């Protein structure tokens with residue numbers, strides 16, 4: 001009978017028990033807390049690292065009592081704490097940054113959030129350059145290019161590992177359609193492309209079970225401005241946190257499934273993309289097939305109708321400006 005050597009047995013048990021450290025930067029915030037909770041409940045996460053400029057260790061102590069196997073550790077808000085939090089991470093999620101208040105656009109958050117994301121990206125570039133980085137902080141259309149510029153400056157940029165999280169847009173689209181059509185949202189897969197703000201969010205209903213909706217201005221607007229609905233309802237207390245936590249946890253889970261070797265995992269995401277590079281637009285959200293290294297394949301936009309063509313044109317115009325703004329910010333403000 002074949003007897004596995006000790007080395008073979010060790011190699012087998014390491015691969016069977018994939019170690020997946022996941023770090024949340026901004027873990028004590030409105031998104032960070034429920035997101036961390038959902039990650040604590042995910043058996044694919046073996047180590048959960050929580051960092052925030054305030055409150056990280058408290059949230060970690062609380063979550064650490066939940067009886068799932070993963071370890072949970074909160075880190076002090078120091079450069080050493082940040083570096084230790086990200087070190088060895090498979091996935092780093094970044095929901096750190098201020099949220100909108102009524103009357104603001106996501107772009108109005110740029111002045112505050114650009115430097116927060118830049119500085120966190122520096123720490124990731126230094127201590128976890130191979131991690132898959134999932135950027136949630138707004139304006140995503142600009143913060144993702146900021147992370148790229150920082151990684152490039154550190155000589156560690158890999159386009160396969162940088163993602164802007166646009167999952168909430170497809171989550172919303174699926175739910176809103178199911179409400180209109182009286183269906184189960186799990187059966188409503190709606191492709192949403194472009195970016196993550198207002199008119200840069202383009203739902204492609206012509207590709208769904210309900211092509212009639214592609215001329216329905218009301219539902220298109222609801223998907224594009226779903227975030228504003230929540231901002232208005234929260235009336236000054238912030239923006240979407242719980243639905244965002246669910247969307248972020250879904251995206252992290254998909255990335256981990258692909259890391260674990262699962263095939264055919266597809267999520268929409270704002271990534272460096274060839275689709276509109278000829279128009280000077282480096283980043284675009286479309287369906288992305290995930291693999292062990294991160295981005296495995298970027299799906300094309302596919303067939304769109306006349307109405308969607310017009311929506312895409314408007315989206316590309318804004319996207320270009322948003323992306324350039326992020327790139328210019330790092331060029332002019334490289335930080336320390």
Ligand SMILES: NC(=O)C1=CN([C@@H]2O[C@H](COP(=O)(O)OP(=O)(O)OC[C@H]3O[C@@H](n4cnc5c(N)ncnc54)[C@H](O)[C@@H]3O)[C@@H](O)[C@H]2O)C=CC1
Nearest residue numbers: 026028029030031052053095096097098099136137138244
């Ligand atoms: N991509 C998306 O679909 C969505 C993005 N967002 C964005 O996510 C961000 C966070 O939103 P909320 O959690 O509601 O805000 P929040 O204010 O409740 O939480 C933000 C957390 O970040 C922390 N923080 C600030 N600077 C930090 C730094 N330098 N390092 C580590 N932590 C830091 C704060 O202490 C706070 O705990 C906002 O920019 C918001 O616009 C919100 C919803 C959806």
Ligand SMILES: O=C([O-])CC(=O)C(=O)O
Nearest residue numbers: 100138168227228239240
């Ligand atoms: O609307 C906001 O500011 C937060 C966000 O990105 C969303 O809910 O989609």
